[in-house]
Each structure stands twice: as C-alpha cells, then as structure tokens.
Amino acid sequence: GEREQVDFRTSHRRKDGTSYPVEVHLQYLQGENRRVFLAIVLDLTERVATERELQEAQRTLSTLLTNLPGMVYRCQNDQNWTMEFVSPSCQNLTGFSHEQFVETRQISYGETVMLQEDRQRVWQNVQEALKNRQPFQLSYRIRTAEGAVKWVWEQGCGIFSATGEVVRIEGYVVDITQQRALEDQLRKTERLAELGTLASGMAHEIGTPMNVILGRAELLMRKAPDERTRRGLETIVTQVERITKIMNQLLSFARKRPAERQGVNLEVVMLDVLDVLQERLGKQQIEVVKTVSPQLPKVWADPDHMNQVFLNLILNACQAMSDGGTLSLALHPIDDTVELIVQDSGSGIPEEQLSKIFDPFFSTKAVGEGTGLGLTVVHGILQEHQGAIRVTSVPGQGATFIVSLPIYSEEVRHEA
Template sequence: MVALAFLVLAVAAIPAVLGERRVRRARRERDAALYEVQMRARRYAKSFQQAPTPLALVNPSSLHITEVNEAYMMLLGRTRDQLVGEGVANLGLGSPRARAQWIRRLLRSGLVRNAATTLVCHDGSTRDVIVGLDLLEQADGEMQVLVTVHDQTEVNRALAALRSADERMRELTNTLDEVFWICTPDRLVMHYISPAYEKMSGRSCKHVYANALAAYDQIVDEDRERLIRELPRYNQGDARDTEPFYVHEFRIRLPDGALRWMRAKEFPVRDTAGTVLRIAGVITDITDQRLLEEQLRQAQKMESLGMLAGGIAHDFNNLLAVISSCSGLLAETIGRDSPDAELVDDISEAVVRASALTRQLLAFSRKHVAEAVVLDTNIVVTDTRKLLRRIVGETIEVDTSLDPELHAVRIDRGHLVQVILNLAVNARDAMPKGGLLRLATRNVDDDVVLEITDNGCGMSPEVLARACEPFFTTKELGKGTGMGLAVVHGIVDQAGGKVEIDSDLGRGTTVRIVLPAHAGPAQANRTITEDSERGVETILIVDDDEYVRRATARALRARGYNVIEAGTGRAALVALPTAKIDLMLTDIIMPGMNGRVLAEAARSRFPELKVVYMTGYTDDEVVKHGVARGEVELIEKPFTIQALALKVRSALDADSRVTGPIEIPIDRSNHSRLDLT
C-alpha cells in the first residue's frame, strides 16, 4: 500500500516537474534573446557613432532629435547635448518648407533619397549636402527617422572648377585657329572637335560628329593612303603606339577646290596600366609655312645661281670686252661701205646677246650692278618703241597710250629697257599669227604703272601661278630659257616695285609694272657728240688681263689719248710718277692689290688724279672690295668703244659736266652694236 501511495504521488508530480523545466528553458531563451538584442543595440550604437557619414535619429511624432553621431556633430560644429532633445531645425538642414516636403514624402513612401540642400553650420558657414531619410522601426516597436547626410561641398567645388576650366578651354579653342579634337582609340567616334574645324575645312562639325571617318575624305588621295599606313592602331596593340605623340603632314582639298597643307599632332591618353583610353590631337594649317619654305628654297636656288653667275661673269665679260673692243675698232677701220661690215655687225650683235645673257642671270639673282637714276618712263617707252617693231615683227601692231602728266621713277635705265624687251618677246610668242601689243603708262596714287597688254593665247591658272618661276617655260625644248618673267620680277623687285599679271586663256595677258613714283622731276638728258668722245690726255690702264688691257688701250689710242699700260697695282704705282697721268682706268678685282687700294694709294700721292673703275663681277663682289656704285665712276664689262670713250671723257670733264645721264646717239641703221641691256 505504501509503495502504491508513493507511485501515485510520483505520477502526480510529473506535470509539475515538466512545467518547471519549461519555465526555466523559456527564461533562458528569453534572456538569450534579450542579450542578443542588447548586443545588437550596442553594435548598432557603436556603428552609428563611428560611421564616417553624418547620421541623426529623429522622432517622427515630435520631430525632436533623439541621437546624432560624431560625424554629424563635427560637420555641424555642435555637441550632443546641444542637439539631442532639440527640434529637427537644429540639424541645420534646409528650410521649413523643404523639411515639410521631406516628411510628406517619407510618410508616403517610407524613404527620401538624394535631396539636395544646404546645411548651415554652427559658425554660420554653409555646406552643400545630399540628404536621405529612412523610416525605421526599433525593437521596442517605436518608429525613428534615420537622417543620412553626404557632404558634397568639395565635389561641387571641383565640378564648378571643372566646368569653369571647361568653359575657359572652350573659349580658348573657339578663338584659336588650331583645331582640337578627341576621339576613341579606334577613331570611329569623335568626342569633341573645336569650332575652328569649320573655318579650316569649310565643313560642319556635325558632319564629323555623325561620322568621324568623314574627316579623312578631304585628304588628298595619295596623302590619305600614306597617312593610313602611318597611323598607329591603338585598339589593335600596334607596336608603333609606344611614342608619346605622333606628327603627320598632309594636304586637304577645300570645297572650293583649294589645297591646304595641314600638320596633325596626336597624343594617346592612357590609364595607369598603359591602356589607351582616347586619342587627343591638334591640327594646324601650315600652308603659309610651306609657302615660306618654298620661297626660301627658291631664294636659295636664286642665291646659288647668283654665285654661279658671279663666278663666270668676270672671265666671260673680260672675253666679251676684248671681242667688243676689237670688233668696234675693226668696224671703224673698214667703214660702213666695206663688204665685210656685215660680218663685223654680226660679231657686235653676238657680243650684245652674250652680254645680255650674263646680265639676265645677274638681274635674275639681283646681283647686277644697277645705276638707278630718276627718269621719265614715257621717254624710255618712246625710245624703245622703234626697236620693238623689229623684235615683234610686222604682223604685230605696237600701240602706246602715255600719260603726259606721268610722275618720274628711279630705276636703272638699261634695266627698264630690258623689262620692256622681255615682256615684248613674251607677247610676240603669245601671238604667232599677229595681234596687238599695247604699252600704256599712268599714275596710280603714289605709284607709276607701266602696263603691257597683248591679245594672244593667254595663260591657264596653273601656268600663271608659275609664270615668274626661274627656268619655267611652256615652249619647246631649246626654244625658251624660262628666264624672261623671272628677270623682270628680279629687276622690278630690286627697284622697290611689284609685278602684277592678269591672263585669260584664249584672250590675252596684261603685265603691270608698278614702280614707286619719285618726288622730283626726271633728270635732263644731254647729248654727247662724237667729237666729245676724243681727247689728248694721258690715261693709265690697269688690268691683270693682258687681252682686255691691250684691247682697251688700242680703243683709247684710236680716240687720240696717250695710253700707259700696267698689269698690276704695283706696276701702276711705279708708272704714275713717270708721266703726268690725267686719269687712271683700273679693274677693281685683281690679284695682289685691288683697284680700290690702288686708287687710294695713287691719290695719296696725286690728289687730282681721276679714277674710273672697270668690273666684270657682280655687285656683291665689287662691294666686298670697297667700291660702291653711287660713289665712283664705274663702267661694266663688256663695254662698247663708244661707251668707254664717253665714260672716260665724262670723268675727265667731271668738274664742268652737266648733271644727268648721258644720251648716246643711236645709229638706227646699226642699232645692234649698241648694248641696250
């Protein structure tokens, strides 16, 4: 019975024991959950406080601040005690109206994102911020608003500076003539191209934005093929893309057909790994530079030709001087009635032509010794007109229209005659079946214009562009030197003028010689008769070339002068005291003692001695030896007997001679003996 009683009691106690265990387990679980919540709360609080982003908690019902983190307090410049428990306005965010809008959006959607506003700090300064609001339910079921603030002040400042720099860059690129561009590594997409492209290419920038490769369409075919071969292919790992920049030169054709030279300099823009992100570049129009380079090459070519001409001028002119003097003496000896007179005329004509060739070379290179005088262009045209008739032939009519009030000009008379003759020859060749050659003069402002017009075949634009190039000719091989207009250009340029050419294919050509007008009147001419070529004075001839010296002495003796010869400067100084020398005729460039040094030494002993210089060299070489054209009496080789006699007579009569150029009487029946060039 007792055992049964214990069993009954034990069974009755089982529910109580089980209930006790359940309670203890529930307590343990509750405590664990509470601990977890507390730990999470601590971790959240720690994360909240240590977060680098400014954070704040706000009670949505009372709109009071319940918590702020360190980052928010540092941004605002206030302590926790100054913020917690205060109204939301103390967070310094936005205006009351903006805050009300945020609350409405928050209650409607549960969050607010990217609300840009201004935060007013405790010291009154402001910061640009982006605000986010999130509605959170806490563990106790209470609702809180999490306020997140991102400070954008420095970012905005950087963006503003970038926009300002971009604006300045655009203003700069808009004012520069160079074209700036940025494209993808494969060159298929144009990110940017400056407005200067439209002025440079004559095409719209939109055209290139739509199709970047369209920019290559304007490049001349052969240059485009070369450029495509040279361009590094950055998107294909081209081995050539290791350079910091690349330079390419090419030609483009504008919509009007004009060709322009371009220089493109491109730079691959890389990331830190060396990968090309984009290509940037600048294009410069170098057409003017190319033209200057071409002009420099032409100038160097002319300089080389001048050096060549100067090198041969002396010896060649000495030979011509001998031939000219001998043929002149022979002509005087046999007389005009001799059957051999025509042969002598041919010799004289050959001398004139050979001398003209040398002078053309020197004038082309602008190294010819020019004696600029003030003259009347009308008189030169009138004097040359009769000669023109023989040059152009009977099928071409020569007409003149001369301004009677024409201003004077300052130019070498022989050079002006040569200009007229060269242009007349060109006009003749342009009118093989005959036509009209018209010479006209007129005043234009402060210039004098000599206009020579023909109604011949004219020139195409391509030929006209090269008309003044040396050695350029459209004539058959052996029938033209290509020097005519080049010589004209050199002469006129040397005189301070310019050459203008208008030509229409099939209609004719007009060449205008524009020379600066001279303020004073043209010098009066005087005529020297044949008797004034003679004399009885004693002349000392000094020349290292025996043949020139002997021919010159023979010519002067035939004019009645007493002549003493010397082959060197030292020999001349020895000869001076042996007789009363009235005039010394000396070559300038001689071995040992040149003419200038000789003249100075002679005049130091005989101050009244008169000196005439002879030269077959270019102006540069003469000046190097101390002789300036305007300062001395100078005669160029080759010279005719008549020109020599007139120069000597003029120098001997220097104290009493009339100022002005000497007009040599022209024998119209034998004008070929006169050196008109």
C-alpha cells in the same frame, strides 16, 4: 503607411558663422498611430569644389580648342578619317563645321578635304607608324570649302586596345601654308644669291673668249667667198650673241650698283621701249593698244631698271605671239601706286606653271627661244623697288602681267 520623399540643396551655417552647401533627403512616413519625418543631410563642400574645378577645366579646354589655330581630332582608323570628335576650330582651317564632320557626317576629311594626290601617301605613312606603335608627323595638302588649297602639318598617334589593336587615332592639324610660302621664297632667294656669285665669277672667263670669237667670226664673214660659208658664220655670230645675252642677264643678279632712284614717268619709258621694238612688232604683225590715265603720277624708281622691266615684259609678250596678235599696255594709278598691265593674246600659261614663272631658267618657250631669266630679272628689280608683280592666265586666251610701283612723293623719297 504612406511614404513621400523630397530632395533639395541648401546651405547650413556653422558655429563660426561660415556657411557650407548641403544636400537634404527628407522622407515623410505615416503609420497608423504616428507620423515620422526622416532627414538625411550630406555635406557637399568637397563635391561642390570638385564640380567647380571640373567646370573650370572644361571651360578652359573648350576655350583652348576654340582658339587653337589648328584642329584637334579623334577619328576611326579608316581612309575616310571618319571623325568622332573635332574641335570647333575646324571651321577656320577647312571651312566645314563640326556638325558636318561629326554629327551629320556630310563631309569626309579623307575623301572630301584631303587632296586625293596626297591621300595614299598619307595613309601609308600613318599605317606604318601605327604598326610600329610610333607617333606620326607629316605634311600634305587640303582643299577648303571655298576651294582654296592649303598646306597642313599633322601630328598624331594611335589609341590601342588591350589586345594591341588600333581603336582610334587622335591628333592635331595646323595650317602651314604661309610657312611653306616663306620657305619657298627663301630657297629662291638663296638660289639667286648663288646664281649671282656664279655669274660674277663666270663673266670674265666666258665674256672675253666670246668677244674674240664674235670678232673673228664677223671678220671672216666679210671675207667669206661663198654664201654657204657666210651662213655658217652667221650661225656662229647668232649663237655667240645669245650666250652674251644670257651672261648679261646673269650679271643682273650680281649687280652691286644700288638703284639710282628719281621721279620716273612710266609713260615716257613705255614709249621709248615701244620705239626701240617698233620694227619687231611690225614684223610679227602685233597690234599695240595703249591706255594711259591722264596726269599719270611719277613713280620712285631707277629709269634704267624701269626700261629693263618694260623691255623684258614686252619681249616676253612678243615671244608668246609668234603668229601675231594684240599687245595691250595700260598705266593707271591705284591708291599709292602706279599699276602697269601688260596683256598679250598668245597661247597663255598652264595653271601648274604659274607658280614657277619667275624662277630662274624656267621658260614656257621652246628650247632656244628664251633664256628663262627675263621674268626673274623683272621680279628682282621690282622687289628692290618695293614693288610687286603678279600674273594671271587662261590657256588659249593669253597672259596678263600686273606690275605695281610706289608713287613718287617727298615722303617716299625721304623714307628711301
């Protein structure tokens, strides 16, 4: 006869009054002389409990993957890192979405995201680890969708088939850009500390004989009978003065005297330094353009240290404009700081050198034209004053140094 079936879920009640889920399969059978209903009732208590546990585990995993600071992935073992799965947090790390990596595959992690300079090294390291069936850990750089470069750390391992072939790679990638920056800063700090200790020990050993050489050379220069001898002695004097200058800058790292801070008018400091350098600026045909906000507030600083900051930055600009040019100086308040802008019209600084510009002994100038310590001294002074300095440059269009210092106030004075 005809047969119909209905399936549904409901709940039944036990004798003790508690309810439990059931699944009912109901069939209707009709023969020639009778009609029959066949019902099969299944207790779903354990199945429902398992389903709920699975849903909770999936929800927890989804929350973890979404909120992880890094990116979890599964990819094919190829140089494009073809993604088969990637956690939603890939958007925060790379700027590209899960859909772009996995569904449409518009973006290749290996080709688009990973910096090409690091790609071959990473591939070789991963393949070596897979060959030995070992997990891998490595650091490299990526470029985000916005064009920013980040340092990342990756840990992963291979998924192998029964025959020992690599079928997939699974791993985790996390942003370590800030950690790398802190490590670089720590290395620089340790280097400066070592340099300061070295300078303290060398100052007397080198300074005393240099003073003797300088004094004797100047004496002989006055008594020299011919021009050739005087020129040779002038060379000695010039080089001794250069050595003395380097030693004085080295000693600035080891200076134990704390900054003697007070309210300082940076415009006055700027004018004093320009007055000292007036002859040099005129000789190099450098035009000075000054812009100072009216009623410029004072800063909380050591006046001697501020003099050194201005002197080093302006001399640095002069050295960048050996054939003349324009030196622009600006002072204006921004929020709770005073900002100093020193801009030259020289040849500029290559982009790859900008991150090293404040390192000790690093110089963009020709050998003999700079010690590589002036900007390092400036950076150290500003750090001690809770200030900051940054540099921007376009090659061929000069460089701009921007200094910020806290405005003098009674509150700042008491905090110090």
